[in-house]
Amino acid sequence: MPELPEVEVVRRGLARWVAGREIAEVEVLHPRAVRRHLPGAREFEARLSGRVISSAERRGKYLWLPVGDDSSMIAHLGMSGQLLVVPPSAPPERHLRVRLSFADGGPDLRFVDQRTFGHLMLADLVRLPPARTVPEPIWHIAPDPLEELFDDRLFARRLRAKRTEIKRALLDQSLISGVGNIYADEALWRAKLHGTREADSLTGSKTAELLAAVRDVMNEALDQGGTSFDSLYVNVNGESGYFDRSLAVYGRKDLPCSRCGTAVTREPFMNRSSYSCPRCQPRPRVRRPAGRL
DNA sequence: CCTACCACCTGTAAGC
DNA sequence: TGCTTACAGGTGGTAG
Numbered sequence: 001m002p003e004l005p006e007v008e009v010v011r012r013g014l015a016r017w018v019a020g021r022e023i024a025e026v027e028v029l030h031p032r033a034v035r036r037h038l039p040g041a042r043e044f045e046a047r048l049s050g051r052v053i054s055s056a057e058r059r060g061k062y063l064w065l066p067v068g069d070d071s072s073m074i075a076h077l078g079m080s081g082q083l084l085v086v087p088p089s090a091p092p093e094r095h096l097r098v099r100l101s102f103a104d105g106g107p108d109l110r111f112v113d114q115r116t117f118g119h120l121m122l123a124d125l126v127r128l129p130p131a132r133t134v135p136e137p138i139w140h141i142a143p144d145p146l147e148e149l150f151d152d153r154l155f156a157r158r159l160r161a162k163r164t165e166i167k168r169a170l171l172d173q174s175l176i177s178g179v180g181n182i183y184a185d186e187a188l189w190r191a192k193l194h195g196t197r198e199a200d201s202l203t204g205s206k207t208a209e210l211l212a213a214v215r216d217v218m219n220e221a222l223d224q225g226g227t228s229f230d231s232l233y234v235n236v237n238g239e240s241g242y243f244d245r246s247l248a249v250y251g252r253k254d255l256p257c258s259r260c261g262t263a264v265t266r267e268p269f270m271n272r273s274s275y276s277c278p279r280c281q282p283r284p285r286v287r288r289p290a291g292r293l
Numbered sequence: 294c295c296t297a298c299c300a301c302c303t304g305t306a307a308g309c
Numbered sequence: 310t311g312c313t314t315a316c317a318g319g320t321g322g323t324a325g
Contacts, residue, residue, distance in 0.1 A: 002318060032302085036321095061319075079319055080303080095303085115302045117319060164296065172296095173320075180318055230305095233318070250318095270298075272317075297325085308314080 002077050004144055004178030005221035006233050006241065007061050010083055013236030014056035014065065014109075017085040022052045022103040023067070033097035033111060036137070037121035047122055048073060048100070057134075060144045060177025064135050070125045074135050075111070081118025084110045085236040114232070144178035145215050156207045160200050167195030167274060170214070179214060182227060182250045185275050187213040189249045189257075194281045195274050201284070220246065249275040 002010070026048045028034055028041040037044045051067035058064075063083075064072040075083060084093070085107045092099075098111040098120055111120055123135040132149060134141075143150040155176055162169050169175060170184040179187070188195050190213035191206070202210070221227055225241030229251065234240050244251075248258055253266040257277035267274050 006318075076319080078302095079317070113302095114304070115317090115319095117302065162296090168296085171319090182318060227318080229318085232304095295325105298323090300322090301320095304317090306314100306316085309312085 002061065002081075002226070002233055003180035003183050003218075004060060004146065005183075005218050005243070006226035006228075007058055007063060007077065007178075008146075008222055009226045009235045009241060010077070011056050011058040011063055013085065014063070014083065017107065017236055018053050018065070018102075018109050019055050020053065021106065023048050023050065023100055024103045025049060025101045027099045028097070029099065030097040030116065032116045033113065033118070034120055036119050044120070044122060047071075059134055059138065059147070060141050060173055061180070062135075062138050062141060062177075064123075064138075066125065067122075071122055072125055072135050074121050074123055074137060076118050078113065078115065078117030078119070080115040080232050081111065081113040082232070082234055082238075083236055084112055084234075084238060086110055086238075141173050141177045142175055145176060145211060146178070146218060150176075152208070152211060155211065156204060159207060160202060160204075162199040164199055165195060166193060166197045166199050166202065166210075167269070169199045170210075176214070178218070181269075181272055181274075182247070183214065183217055183221070185250045186217045186248060189275075189277060189281060190217060192280050194276060194283050195269070197284045249277060251275065 026045040028045055031041055034041050034044045053065045053067055056065055063075040066072040088101055088108050093112045095112050095114045096110055097113050100109040123137050125133050126136045126139055127133050128139060158175055159169055167184050170179045191210040221243040224243040227243040228240035229244055249264050252264045252275060254263050257264055257280060260279050262277055262279040264275055265278050
């Protein structure tokens with residue numbers, strides 16, 4: 001579901017509404033929500049109670065709330081997860097999985113997740129060079145393109161070393177984080193690249209153009225409060241963003257490309273879809289078989 | 294080592 | 310109306 005812009009919208013809400021508050025009580029209502037927290041649900045509840053949330057952090061699609069010492073609560077929204085700030089008196093949501101109440105008696109923080117692909121867990125922070133502290137379970141996630149320390153040249157080098165298609169590479173969270181199916185398609189359209197183009201066939205300048213397109217589309221989406229097609233993708237107050245109105249190709253099968261008017265096509269991709277303009281983003285010639293010089 | 298693919302879930306919409 | 314199928318914003322584990 002939510003990609004970097006939607007997750008960042010949630011992070012901002014958490015920074016505003018829960019940072020600085022002391023957790024009173026934690027209730028895990030569905031075991032799958034904390035399945036990656038190996039010590040178990042009861043330990044998760046006990047260890048968070050009484051802790052003070054100091055801030056709200058994000059890398060790519062991962063969020064975390066540092067709580068005292070060197071640990072933090074990690075949250076990943078998966079395909080349908082929501083973190084909502086609601087009054088304690090509000091009736092339980094249909095897919096409420098975890099509820100955190102606060103010592104100040106103010107609004108709860110609730111983790112609601114229809115498909116249960118999302119999860120929460122507690123983990124220790126590790127210091128990674130150069131100068132970024134992230135929770136240990138997500139050390140393998142690459143910096144995201146809106147982070148200060150994202151290394152454009154390193155990204156270009158690693159991207160062009162890959163023996164795979166460009167869209168697969170964009171979705172590889174250990175290469176560049178935060179990009180999902182929507183923004184991959186939108187960035188490829190902006191850069192006039194077909195997703196099946198081999199990553200190692202891109203020139204340095206085309207790589208830079210693609211990275212700029214990723215940043216542009218994400219920043220524009222952020223300005224609109226993110227993308228939501230339905231009530232599944234919302235900020236902490238349950239409100240949807242408006243970027244779906246600005247999408248050029250994603251979800252626009254048979255509608256005209258806003259650049260050339262050609263009908264957008266949809267192709268199956270990994271049990272999902274890829275959308276592109278057949279004229280602006282011509283499918284590359286089939287590549288020579290690998291190996292053999 | 295690297296890349297490709299599927300399982301993990303619930304809900305909605307479309308097709309018959 | 311009801312049944313079946315396709316599809317939905319992600320990713321960890323594992324087969325090759």
